[in-house]
Structure formats: structure tokens, C-alpha cells
Amino acid sequence: MQYMIETKNLTKQYGRKKAVDDVSIHIKQGEIYGLIGKNGAGKTTLMKLLLNLAAPNAGEISLFDGESRGVALRKTGSLIEEPALVKNASAFENLKRFGILVGADDSELHRLLEMVGLADTGSKKAGQFSLGMRQRLGIAIALLGKPELLILDEPINGLDPAGIKGIRDLILELNAQGVTFMISSHLLDELGKIATTYGVMRDGKMVEEISAEELIQRYRTYIRIATGNGDQAAAALRAWQPGLQLEQTGNEIRITSDNTDSADVAAVLVQNGVRLYELVNQAVSLEDFFIERMG
Template structure:
């Protein structure tokens, strides 16, 4: 089922076009990553589909219908830095959020458990680390049990441990069946948590596709050794090696998906060959991202 559709969505700020005729579709259950460098229009796009900004042109729909108060109730979002009362506890802040959203506060413990803050629920917000503040913001977005969660740069400014925590929370929320739309410039994180992605550059949608397509691309293994002639003879007799091409000081092998570097190493050791170089490569989002940007330079 289609959750969100945009058609030629456009936003001008004076003479500058922040979003330029954006048309995309997000389906139920997807974790959709909106990628692009700073200034590419990610936040502006999210602001328009949330009704915070009025589009200059184009249109969008939620759940197959025009935006309405009913559809907005099905959406939880974090568009800016989390803002809570510093002198109140997590529970007290979420009770205030429930009043503002006109929803029940009986899910407070549930959402705090989801984001890993239940043991700290009676601690004041001002004692929280940046990562904990971001997790509380996600809890507040989940309070009304929305069908869709929208996150703008959810790991921005966090240390590696904080990034992992947010990643695991996003994966847990996605596993519960919710649709997630997140904007990010961290390609590796998007590949780890998203099922689909779109790439924006200067307000234009350059590409929309699935992470699975990228990860399903052909795999290559680079192998080098002091005796390249002997190396080639051994490589040609290894099951699962589809093609061998010389590339300077190593061979580039096209292999089946189940072929690993340890599998290649095992065969080389059986023939007393110690590789000087071995590296497995598979399609990844960073390579695809750079390739797409280069093609639209």
C-alpha cells in the first residue's frame, strides 16, 4: 500500500529553488532513507510533507488521500533538535507531550522501553546525554502510536555508541511494522537500517531504489601474490570463481555470492601460496551514491 506520494513537489525561497519537482512514492513497511549533501533539500521536503512549509507547486498525499488532520494523527515526526523542559523528568515531559498531542499517556512506559530509557524515566532531562535526549525525542514521536515515523538526521552529532543505539532503535521500530522515513547524509548508516532510498541533489531527485538491488550486485575479490602465474593456475580451478581478470599487481575475480575470502585463502594455502593482497568487494550505497552524483555533475 502506498503511504506517501509526491508529484512535482517544489519549494522556492525567493530566487532559490530548494526542492525541484520532486516525485517519489513510499510504500507501507519501508524504511526509506532520503540521502543528499547539506543543502540538497532533505529537510525542506520533510517540512512540506509534514505541513510545516507550504509547497510553491506540486502536491502530495498520505495514505492515498489529500493531507488532513486525520492523516497527520497517523504520523510521528522529529524535524528539529529535541526540545523538552530541562527541569522535568522523562515521564513528566512525555505527559506534557501527550497533553499537547491530545493523546493518552498510557503508552509512556512502552515508548520509554522501546528507546531504552525506562530505567532513567524519573531522571531530569537536563541530566541526559545528547544520545539520550535524541532517544526521548523518538519516544515522544511514538507516543500516539503512529503508523509512520519521520526522522530528520536522527544521528546528527552523536558519538559512535550513540549512533549504534539509534540504529538499533530504528530497526526495532521497523520490525514492529511501522513505516519510517529518515533524512541522512551518513551513507553507511542508511545502508544498515533502510530498505529503500532516494538521492537528492540541489532539490532534484536523482535516483530512487532499493538497498537490496545494490547489495545484490556482483561480488569481486582482488587477489595478489609474488608468483602471479602460479596464482592464476590455482584460481582457475577454484569452484565458484566465474571470471579472472589481471589488474596490475593482482587478479580481479568475479565470484558467486557464497564465495568468501577465507574460502579463497583455504585453496591458496593448500598450494602453499601466501597472498600479498586479498580484498572482497560488493555493491554498496557509497559507491552507488558517488556514481549517481557523478552522472549528474
């Protein structure tokens, strides 16, 4: 299978506002795709388009490698914004309402409540649930029918640290069984613990899709150099190694190429008469990388 989710130039307009603007995404089977972006970037709208909860103005959507929409969505579980719960019904009763649609038996419902940590809520009504409890129930609903693809909009929103870990472990466990995930989150550190690929959205556009592996290779470390003359330093370094990946901002230079020895860099600069004030091997945090791109 090529892609579990693929879109081509997808656009959704609300009035004059392009909530999703010319977005092409690619999610392979078995991935945990982390969708990142500021408030209003278009994450929820993109997910709604994929799930047929909103109609695009332009572009194409392909799920399960071009399978018909109806068939694909029957193999897809989702949690978008708040789940629609009956306030005066218990967790079990709420889950059952949805479970009937996919033919889940009671033991399956109990198993799901156990998985999301709601097994002990008994007859407590959903109207009295905390945000985190509602969120857990929403995840249990999404898991009904053993979906092969899960599209979860901020699934750990409102969860306490233990709850976050529980959901993270659950996601990893299901992923190990072959379930593909698309997850949006504002919690970069959390997403960083599980995502295999990231999609960064900004003002409705997909700014960058990058695998976790590539991200680490490209951005984890760089050498930051403060010199007396940035132009002279850049010229010396380029003459030394023409392929060197180098960014110059005034008298400051960053070398992002792998396997560059900072001692060699220092020697080259000094030999070329460049005044060297500072040379540091610096690590880029995921947060820095994303915040720069999210705008």
C-alpha cells in the same frame, strides 16, 4: 495500499533557492526509506513539506494513499531537527506534555522511555541532557500515539554506538510490526543496515530512487579491466556478447553485467589480441555508490 508517501513534482523555494526542486518520491507501506544527501541537499525541507511544517510552491503530496492530510498526519510520528523540550522538566514530564495530546497514559509514557533507553533519568532536567539523550527523547515523542508512519530526520545524530544500535533495533522491531519509516541520515553504513529503499537528493533534486535489492544486484560487483587498447577491447567484448553492460574510460573497462565469468572475459580479450594488464573482480561499496550520486 499503493503509497504511504507519494509526491509529484514537489518544489519549495526560499527566495531564489529551490530547496526542493521538482521532487517525486514513492514510499510503500512497510518500507524503511533512507533519504540521503549532502548538507543542504533538501532532506529536512522535503520532510517539513510532508508534515505540513512548510508549504510547497508547487507540486502534490499524497499520504496514506490519498487520505486527507489531517487524518494522515494523526497517524504519523515525526522528529525534525531538535525536539522542542522544556529545559527545566524531566524526560517523563516532557513526554507527558506531548502525550496528553494523543491521550497516552503514564504506563505508556514509561514504556516509551524504556524503549529509547531513558527510563533511568528520573528527575534529571532536559536542559542537562546530552545531545544523544535529547535525541532519544525526541524519538520517544515521535512514537507517541502508535504511529503507522514515522518521518525521522537524522534520528541517530549524536548517539553513541550503543545508542545507535538501540535505535536501529527499535526501528527494525517497529518495522516488523508494520510501521513504515522515512529516515534521513549521513551515516551510510548505518542506513545500509536497515533501509529497504533509498532516495538520493542533490541540490534539491531527487537523483535516484533505488531499492536495496536492486542496488545490490546492479552495483555490488563489477569486473575492472586495464588493457593496452580500450576501443579494441570494447569492440571484442561487444562482438562476443552484444548485451554486455560495459563502461569504457580510455583503456579501462568495467563490466557490470551479472554472471559474467572473468576467465571468459580474459580469454576473449587474449584471443582478440588485446593486451591485458589487469583484470579484477571488484566490489562497489554503498559509500562509493552514494558519494558518486550525491556529488
